[in-house]
Amino acid sequence: MIGEAPRARHWLRAALAVSGVPSAALLLLMAAGELPWGAGLAALVATLLAGAAVARVWLGALGGLARQIRAAAAGDGVPDLQVPPLLPSVQAVADGVTRLARSLAERNAQVDLLRRADAAIIEVLPDPLLVLSAARVPLRANRAAREMLGPPPAGPAPADAAALLRHPALAEALDKALAAGTPATADVLLPVPVARDVAAHIIPMDPPLADGGRVIVLLSDRTRERAIERMRADFVANASHELRTPLASLIGFIETLRGPAADDPAAQQRFLGIMAEQSDRMRRLIDDLLGLSRIEMAEHQAPAGRADVAAVAQAEADAMAPLLAMRKAKLLAEITDATAAPADADQVAQVIRNLLDNAIRHGRERGQIRLAVGPGAAPDGRRGVTIAVTDDGPGIPREHIPRLTERFYRVDKGRARSAGGTGLGLAIVKHIVNRHRGTLAIESEEGTGTTFRVWLPGG
Ligand SMILES: Nc1ncnc2c1ncn2[C@@H]1O[C@H](COP(=O)(O)OP(=O)(O)O)[C@@H](O)[C@H]1O
Ligand SMILES: [Mg+2]
Numbered sequence: 433m434i435g436e437a438p439r440a441r442h443w444l445r446a447a448l449a450v451s452g453v454p455s456a457a458l459l460l461l462m463a464a465g466e467l468p469w470g471a472g473l474a475a476l477v478a479t480l481l482a483g484a485a486v487a488r489v490w491l492g493a494l495g496g497l498a499r500q501i502r503a504a505a506a507g508d509g510v511p512d513l514q515v516p517p518l519l520p521s522v523q524a525v526a527d528g529v530t531r532l533a534r535s536l537a538e539r540n541a542q543v544d545l546l547r548r549a550d551a552a553i554i555e556v557l558p559d560p561l562l563v564l565s566a567a568r569v570p571l572r573a574n575r576a577a578r579e580m581l582g583p584p585p586a587g588p589a590p591a592d593a594a595a596l597l598r599h600p601a602l603a604e605a606l607d608k609a610l611a612a613g614t615p616a617t618a619d620v621l622l623p624v625p626v627a628r629d630v631a632a633h634i635i636p637m638d639p640p641l642a643d644g645g646r647v648i649v650l651l652s653d654r655t656r657e658r659a660i661e662r663m664r665a666d667f668v669a670n671a672s673h674e675l676r677t678p679l680a681s682l683i684g685f686i687e688t689l690r691g692p693a694a695d696d697p698a699a700q701q702r703f704l705g706i707m708a709e710q711s712d713r714m715r716r717l718i719d720d721l722l723g724l725s726r727i728e729m730a731e732h733q734a735p736a737g738r739a740d741v742a743a744v745a746q747a748e749a750d751a752m753a754p755l756l757a758m759r760k761a762k763l764l765a766e767i768t769d770a771t772a773a774p775a776d777a778d779q780v781a782q783v784i785r786n787l788l789d790n791a792i793r794h795g796r797e798r799g800q801i802r803l804a805v806g807p808g809a810a811p812d813g814r815r816g817v818t819i820a821v822t823d824d825g826p827g828i829p830r831e832h833i834p835r836l837t838e839r840f841y842r843v844d845k846g847r848a849r850s851a852g853g854t855g856l857g858l859a860i861v862k863h864i865v866n867r868h869r870g871t872l873a874i875e876s877e878e879g880t881g882t883t884f885r886v887w888l889p890g891g
Contacts, residue, residue, distance in 0.1 A: 443487055451483025493522050497529065504533035547642045559652055563645035568597060568606060571645050580628075580653060596622060596651075602632055606647065609634040619654075629654040670840040674717055674855065678710040685710075713852070720856040724839070727779070727863045735868060739775035741817045741888070742767045745805040748784040752792060760798045763788070768806035770817040772868070772890035779864045780888065786857040787821040787884045793851040795825030795881070808887060810871060816889040827878040836874060837862035861886070 455476055462472035512530065551572070554561055560577035562570050570593050573581065581593050596602060605618035615635045622628045633650040640646050685703045693699040749765045756763055772780055784803070791801045801823050808818030828836065832843045840855040842848035848855065861884075865872045868888050876882040 439491075443484075443491055446487035446491055447480070447484040449483075450486045451479045454479045455483075490519065490522075493519055497522065497526055501529055501533075504529070504536065543642075550642065559650055561651070562593060562649040563641060563643065564597075564606075564647040564649060565644055566610075566640075566646040568647070570597070571643055577651065580630075580651065596620065596630070596632075602634075602649075605632065605634050606649075609636045609647065613638055627655070629658045667839055670855075671717075671721060674840065675714060678714045678717075681710050682707055713854075717854045717856075720854045720860065723782075724856055724860050724863065727860060727867065731863055731867045733867075735774045735776040735779070737776060738771055738773040738890075739777035739780040739888075741770045741772050741775075741780055741805055741819065741890075744777055744781045745784050745803060745819065748781055748788060749803055751785070752788050755789065755792050756801075759792050759795075761792055761795065762800050763792075764800065764802045766802065766804045766806075770805060770807045770890065772817045772888040775868055775888060775890065776864075779867070783861050783864050783886055784819060784821075786861050787819070787886070790853070790857055790884070791821050791823035791825070791882070793853060794848065795823030799824050807891075810887045810889075814889060815891050816870070816887055819886040819888070820883055822881060822883040824881040827880055827882055828874070828876040829878060830876075833874050833876060837872070 458467065458472055458476045458479060461467040462469055467475075554563070554572065555574045557574055558576055560580040561574045562577055563572040565571055573593065577593075581596065597606075599618075599620045599622075601618040602620050605616040609616040613636050615633060617634065618632045620630045620632055622630055631652045631654050633652075635648045635650065637646055637648060685707050689700060689703055693703060745767050746765065749763055749767075752763055784805075788801065788803065792799075795801060801821065804818075804820040804822075806818065808816065810816055828843055832841075835841045836843075837858045839859040841858075842853070842855050862872055865886055865888070870886060870888040873885045873887075874882070875885070
């Protein structure tokens with residue numbers, strides 16, 4: 433901005449520049465007597481006034497031009513510069529400036545568009561991403577990062593970002609990436625609020641991003657993957673252990689039959705009985721393991737047929753007679769016509785078999801078991817079939833219920849094993865129900881009994 437006093441000085445100087453030479457000429461002419469004083473003075477005043485007027489118009493036009501150029505430079509739109517018609521050269525400059533400002537505004541709009549596109553892409557990326565400044569201060573966090581690390585308490589940094597960035601492994605990888613200018617990776621274990629395994633990719637940006645971002649930290653949550661890896665390893669260990677126990681007992685009895693019991697027919701009969709039981713346990717275990725892996729392999733492929741659940745349930749209830757007799761238990765079947773579709777009848781039969789088997793084995797001796805089958809709606813209102821198996825056994829403590837469908841998970845290991853199960857029954861049920869897009873609910877009250885409720889789609 434130009435102040436009042438300098439502006440007056442500018443104006444005076446310009447006025448003198450315009451009218452100085454003709455005024456001096458007039459004065460000279462008057463002094464030489466070539467011009468009468470009266471006319472000379474009048475011409476002098478007119479010249480000075482004209483100079484002042486031209487200076488004013490000039491300065492006004494240029495001042496306006498300067499103001500509008502400043503506004504255009506500040507990004508306040510394209511100026512429409514109009515200059516008084518008697519100054520064509522200033523108008524040419526004004527037109528040039530207008531063109532320049534217009535192309536500048538277009539360029540700015542384009543840069544703005546690109547910047548917004550880049551922010552939008554980062555925002556919707558499915559992987560959590562943080563943009564850091566050179567000082568490692570988070571500048572931006574996309575939606576996935578905010579979901580992973582919690583909403584920002586203030587500013588752009590999610591709540592747990594600080595803890596993440598302070599992690600020694602990540603800090604070291606940041607140092608390395610920034611020093612070398614090449615990407616680095618770090619595996620970070622975040623203990624709070626829930627333990628998470630996070631893999632971080634650190635990518636230095638050179639040149640920096642539009643918002644000054646120097647580093648991109650791309651995160652991927654490996655918690656599930658690691659849990660699955662652990663589960664797989666546990667499964668192999670468990671399965672081997674389950675098979676080794678009966679196998680060890682068979683080997684032991686074979687040795688005894690060859691040695692100490694070689695001449696004891698009564699002991700031989702007893703041992704052979706136990707051996708038959710143990711081999712049967714191994715057979716059941718292998719059957720269940722193979723069955724489970726077959727079901728798992730087909731889990732993502734929906735079944736195609738229809739299952740007459742009433743008929744299947746009746747057949748399974750009838751087949752439970754020997755087991756019921758062994759446990760001196762009673763089965764009450766309340767079966768109404770119901771069809772599950774799309775469904776695999778053999779798998780629906782297996783669900784009912786496993787649930788009845790559990791109710792009889794883990795329920796009360798001389799207990800009463802109820803099997804209820806009929807049309808029913810899912811909690812979300814979809815039409816289908818419900819299968820409910822209720823026993824009046826000891827029930828299941830609440831803390832065990834969420835884990836019952838894990839392979840080899842048993843509430844009371846010793847008792848469950850001696851009850852004759854493989855520990856895979858409910859895992860098989862869960863996978864079959866998942867494959868049918870159904871639901872499984874377990875309600876239990878200690879000392880009163882347990883209900884397993886399965887819903888399958890159909891009509
Ligand atoms: N009706 C039930 N009452 C009490 N506990 C049960 C019942 N059904 C299942 N359970 C518990 O769930 C565990 C897992 O069941 P399952 O997967 O069928 O294995 P298994 O019957 O071979 O032991 C059982 O070991 C038992 O502890
Ligand atoms: Mg079972």
